[in-house]
Amino acid sequence: xxxxxxxxxxxxxxxxxxxxxxxxxxxxxxxxxxxxxxxxxxxxxxxxxxxxxxxxxxxxxxxxxxxxxxxxxxxxxxxxxxxxxxxxxxxxxxxxxxxxxxxxxxxxxxxxxxxxxxxxxxxxxxxxxxxxxxxxxxxxxxxxxxxxxxxxxxxxxxxxxxxxxxxxxxxxxxxxxxxxxxxxxxxxxxxxxxxxxxxxxxxxxxxxxxxxxxxxxxxxxxxxxxxxxxxxxxxxxxxxxxxxxxxxxxxxxxxxxx
Numbered sequence: 199x200x201x202x203x204x205x206x207x208x209x210x211x212x213x214x215x216x217x218x219x220x221x222x223x224x225x226x227x228x229x230x231x232x233x234x235x236x237x238x239x240x241x242x243x244x245x246x247x248x249x250x251x252x253x254x255x256x257x258x259x260x261x262x263x264x265x266x267x268x269x270x271x272x273x274x275x276x277x278x279x280x281x282x283x284x285x286x287x288x289x290x291x292x293x294x295x296x297x298x299x300x301x302x303x304x305x306x307x308x309x310x311x312x313x314x315x316x317x318x319x320x321x322x323x324x325x326x327x328x329x330x331x332x333x334x335x336x337x338x339x340x341x342x343x344x345x346x347x348x349x350x351x352x353x354x355x356x357x358x359x360x361x362x363x364x365x366x367x368x369x370x371x372x373x374x375x376x377x378x379x380x381x382x383x384x385x386x387x388x389x390x391x392x393x394x395x396x397x398x399x400x401x402x403x404x405x406x407x408x409x410x411x412x413x414x415x416x417x418x419x420x421x422x423x424x425x426x427x428x429x430x431x432x433x434x435x436x437x438x439x440x441x442x443x444x445x446x447x448x449x450x451x452x453x454x455x456x
Contacts, residue, residue: 203260208330210262210303218306219259225309226252232317238302238325240269241335249318259306263323264299270335271297277382291334293327300333301326313421341447359442365411366390366436392435399433412438 205211211219226234234255237247246269250258267287271280280288287294302323309321325333332339348355370389372378379385394407412429419426425443432439 204262204301204330205260205303208326210324210326210330211306215306218309219304222259222306222309223256225311226255226319229311229319230317231311231319234319234321235312236263236302236304236321236323238265238269238323239337240272241337242274243337244269244274255304258302258304262301262303262326265302265325267294267297267300270294270300270333273382275382275384293329293331298328301328310422313418345447355447356444357447358444360439361442362432362437362439364434364436365393365408365438367393394431394436397433397435398431400430404431408438415440 231252233249234252235247235249236255236258237245239245246265248263248265250263267282268278271278271282271287273279280294282288282294282297285295286292287297302325304321304323306321309319312318312320322338324338325336327333334340345355367390368388369391372386372388377386393411394404398404408431416426416429419440425445427441427443428439430439431437
């Protein structure tokens, strides 16, 4: 009799997720995918990932995937700020002592095919210790626990995102070895130029300059299943705002690729 894998042994999937996982192999083979990006979020909300070949990914759907504890020892500049080789790993957590691997469990109902990356799938993961205990710094784990607590109080949490960002034309990526920096020390910023003229807010006459760029972004986000609501330019040069329709936090968390 086949020994249960890590996911089954620790009862980490819902029935819906179990059914979704059964369909993934057929989808991956039918679409001839070469790589599946398995992604998780560190305590800063930064998305980390490993790309798996299909057969390795199918194994991860049973036994999950070993990942380094390292991504939870860094600050936002990737400098190590916690020493894992002291008792408790500098975090007063015995399971963090010695920088043992964590276990990333793919979440089947978050699987997407990336429309902008050839033959590439994407799936989010939840992080656990080797004993099946939830990694307490997991952003998705904190969200799940918060939603449980809200439900216990008879409350519901609804999210509507307003994402503001800047778009610029790349002139020089500044990738010479002298410019790229090291861990904890960012490299030289890329040299860029503007994609539109002037400081104006919601200016219709700017649309001809930036319409094709925003259309490509909107098409890809919609194809990913993101409930995109509106697209507009803001006050700064190259400053834009995308708004996302109201939905549950879990639905937004499934779209971590943005």
